[in-house]
Amino acid sequence: MARYIIRRLIGLIPLLLGISFIVYALMNLVPGSPTSQFEMNPNIKPSDIARIQENLGLNEPWYTRYFIWLGNALKGDLGISYLNGQSVSRIITSAMPNTLALSIPSIIISVAFAIPVGVLGALKRNSLFDRVTTIFATIFYSTPTVFLGMMMIIIFGVKFQEWGLPNLPVAGTHNLRGGGDPWDRIVHLIMPVVTLSLVSLAGWTRYIRTQMLEVINQDYVRTAQSKGLKYRSVVMGHAFKNAMLPMVTLIGLSIPDIFGGALIVENVFGYRGMGQVQVEALQFSNYSVAMACVMFFAILTVLGNLIADILYGVLDPRVRLD
Amino acid sequence: MAKSSTLTNLVDEQEDVTKYTSLGAAQRDRLKENPGFYTRAWRRLRKDKVAIASMIGLILIVIFALAAPLIETWTGHPYTSTNLRAALVPPGTVVVDPATGESTRYWLGADGAGRDILVRLAYGGRVSLKVATLALIFSVIIGFTVGSVAGYFGGLLDSALMRFVDMLMCIPGITLLLIISVMMRPGPTGLAFVIALLGWTGMSRLIRGEVLSLKRRDYVDAARVLGASDHSIITKHILPNLISLIIVYASLSLPSLILYEASLSYLGFGVRMPDPSWGNMLNEARQLFRKSWTFTFIPGMAILVTALCINLFGNGLRDALDPRLKE
Numbered sequence: 001m002a003r004y005i006i007r008r009l010i011g012l013i014p015l016l017l018g019i020s021f022i023v024y025a026l027m028n029l030v031p032g033s034p035t036s037q038f039e040m041n042p043n044i045k046p047s048d049i050a051r052i053q054e055n056l057g058l059n060e061p062w063y064t065r066y067f068i069w070l071g072n073a074l075k076g077d078l079g080i081s082y083l084n085g086q087s088v089s090r091i092i093t094s095a096m097p098n099t100l101a102l103s104i105p106s107i108i109i110s111v112a113f114a115i116p117v118g119v120l121g122a123l124k125r126n127s128l129f130d131r132v133t134t135i136f137a138t139i140f141y142s143t144p145t146v147f148l149g150m151m152m153i154i155i156f157g158v159k160f161q162e163w164g165l166p167n168l169p170v171a172g173t174h175n176l177r178g179g180g181d182p183w184d185r186i187v188h189l190i191m192p193v194v195t196l197s198l199v200s201l202a203g204w205t206r207y208i209r210t211q212m213l214e215v216i217n218q219d220y221v222r223t224a225q226s227k228g229l230k231y232r233s234v235v236m237g238h239a240f241k242n243a244m245l246p247m248v249t250l251i252g253l254s255i256p257d258i259f260g261g262a263l264i265v266e267n268v269f270g271y272r273g274m275g276q277v278q279v280e281a282l283q284f285s286n287y288s289v290a291m292a293c294v295m296f297f298a299i300l301t302v303l304g305n306l307i308a309d310i311l312y313g314v315l316d317p318r319v320r321l322d
Numbered sequence: 323m324a325k326s327s328t329l330t331n332l333v334d335e336q337e338d339v340t341k342y343t344s345l346g347a348a349q350r351d352r353l354k355e356n357p358g359f360y361t362r363a364w365r366r367l368r369k370d371k372v373a374i375a376s377m378i379g380l381i382l383i384v385i386f387a388l389a390a391p392l393i394e395t396w397t398g399h400p401y402t403s404t405n406l407r408a409a410l411v412p413p414g415t416v417v418v419d420p421a422t423g424e425s426t427r428y429w430l431g432a433d434g435a436g437r438d439i440l441v442r443l444a445y446g447g448r449v450s451l452k453v454a455t456l457a458l459i460f461s462v463i464i465g466f467t468v469g470s471v472a473g474y475f476g477g478l479l480d481s482a483l484m485r486f487v488d489m490l491m492c493i494p495g496i497t498l499l500l501i502i503s504v505m506m507r508p509g510p511t512g513l514a515f516v517i518a519l520l521g522w523t524g525m526s527r528l529i530r531g532e533v534l535s536l537k538r539r540d541y542v543d544a545a546r547v548l549g550a551s552d553h554s555i556i557t558k559h560i561l562p563n564l565i566s567l568i569i570v571y572a573s574l575s576l577p578s579l580i581l582y583e584a585s586l587s588y589l590g591f592g593v594r595m596p597d598p599s600w601g602n603m604l605n606e607a608r609q610l611f612r613k614s615w616t617f618t619f620i621p622g623m624a625i626l627v628t629a630l631c632i633n634l635f636g637n638g639l640r641d642a643l644d645p646r647l648k649e
Contacts, residue, residue: 023493026501026502139630142626145585146601147626150607150622151618154615256495257495260497264585279589282501282504293497298492301493302492
């Protein structure tokens with residue numbers, strides 16, 4: 001087991017190097033540079049721009065810069081923002097907790113709802129419950145995150161206020177006037193988390209229902225029933241465990257989608273996290289910040305896949321990891 | 323209804339071979355009538371009410387988008403023409419021009435600059451559907467090429483291509499899309515290509531797996547013994563067996579492409595103003611959410627209903643074409 005994990009971790013190194021190289025090359029091969037914003041300004045002389053470029057190290061060819069960046073990043077130095085000279089690590093560490101506070105609860109909520117709903121739907125196939133949940137799952141599966149978020153803002157933020165009902169804040173991570181305590185932050189998180197959860201919840205519910213349906217028609221489930229085991233222990237002990245196995249992989253593979261969704265949700269709710277930082281960085285060709293964001297997401301994704309594989313090996317004795 | 327039930331009988335009769343004891347006229351008819359794979363799939367599909375309803379819905383949406391110039395002439399509001407007198411009017415309002423006394427109706431209201439939302443919805447649909455369809459075609463082409471080459475030739479080429487796919491799959495899709503589209507500022511076709519650059523990875527894995535098993539079949543060996551080139555084995559012997567798989571996978575991935583376009587345009591990195599798309603109509607609606615819910619609801623529902631119809635139709639197609647592919 002330990003050997004497998006070590007081997008996989010070593011395998012991650014070329015993967016992450018490859019990702020960083022591709023992304024760095026992409027960002028630098030297309031037009032636009034951190035100094036493009038000065039080129040339109042008649043008050044800035046070309047010699048000044050050249051000086052700024054030299055100071056930022058932008059006069060080197062991009063592949064040289066990549067290796068400089070890589071060397072520094074491995075030492076833990078992510079460089080400075082090309083826009084305001086702030087340290088990239090500081091920008092990332094201030095935005096990261098917000099993104100994690102958004103995405104981790106939403107993964108937990110999605111799993112907590114999707115498993116019972118999907119399993120019950122499969123056990124009581126074609127019942128009213130099954131039909132209603134399937135319809136809702138299909139609708140939410142087709143709903144754009146943006147639309148869902150904006151309608152939540154309109155209903156729970158704007159309309160509830162008009163009707164004099166308790167309403168939720170429409171934007172931000174906390175109330176700028178006197179807010180910022182944990183309760184205030186949780187209130188600001190409700191709508192973003194629910195929005196992000198609903199879409200992945202819908203897909204997962206459908207998936208679990210299909211898995212469970214497949215498993216309860218297997219021979220070993222029929223055998224377990226016919227040897228007189230209680231219905232409950234057949235479902236929980238035989239069917240459920242096997243239906244959940246592919247779910248582990250699915251959650252691991254959904255991590256990039258969740259962070260992609262978080263980026264949209266952050267934008268809709270004006271919630272400052274990694275996604276917002278990244279969108280801003282890209283708008284101003286702020287490579288150093290954008291690189292750090294992409295690598296942050298990539299590392300999380302790669303680790304998510306690794307953990308899913310390891311868990312799969314732990315849960316399923318048929319899979320031998322080494 | 324009656325027509326479909328006679329067809330059902332027909333199919334049942336064909337299955338029942340034992341009815342015919344000798345080579346008679348009936349059996350000759352049966353052989354003549356013997357339907358092919360796609361005919362049978364179509365017969366299965368049209369028994370699926372949900373799939374047919376969603377197909378009709380989808381056709382109506384496409385007609386609505388294609389009829390955009392007609393809607394433009396009918397309402398008399400070109401999609402970029404602004405009319406400040408009509409700014410932010412609710413759906414169904416009749417706006418009178420005091421100078422000429424002419425009155426025009428805004429069926430779905432008008433946006434902040436007084437542009438007719440109905441007309442923009444139709445034109446936006448054109449752009450959104452075009453981007454998604456082109457992206458799908460590009461990603462199927464790239465995915466098929468990479469997947470079949472990797473699966474067919476195997477070895478080092480296969481591992482190199484699949485490691486590359488792994489790498490792309492580890493970067494959150496939207497991130498990579500943003501990087502490319504923010505800097506290239508593509509038009510609709512360029513945007514479709516950019517979306518396809520990401521969308522092909524899943525397709526290529528699926529095709530690779532299928533090609534791995536197909537290339538070991540006897541008929542492929544036979545073709546090779548007869549001296550067929552790799553190119554003709556892939557296109558003439560392997561591709562036809564993958565068509566139904568490609569159709570199913572493509573129809574199930576189309577909704578996500580529509581949602582990608584919408585998200586990108588919403589963030590301001592996709593289709594740019596004054597060209598409308600459903601995504602950038604949502605972007606405009608952001609400033610107006612306190613004014614009225616209709617600005618958000620109309621383009622949002624357009625995306626939702628389109629994605630929903632394609633999803634339901636895709637599910638029906640999957641069941642009809644390839645029952646193995648259950649989710």
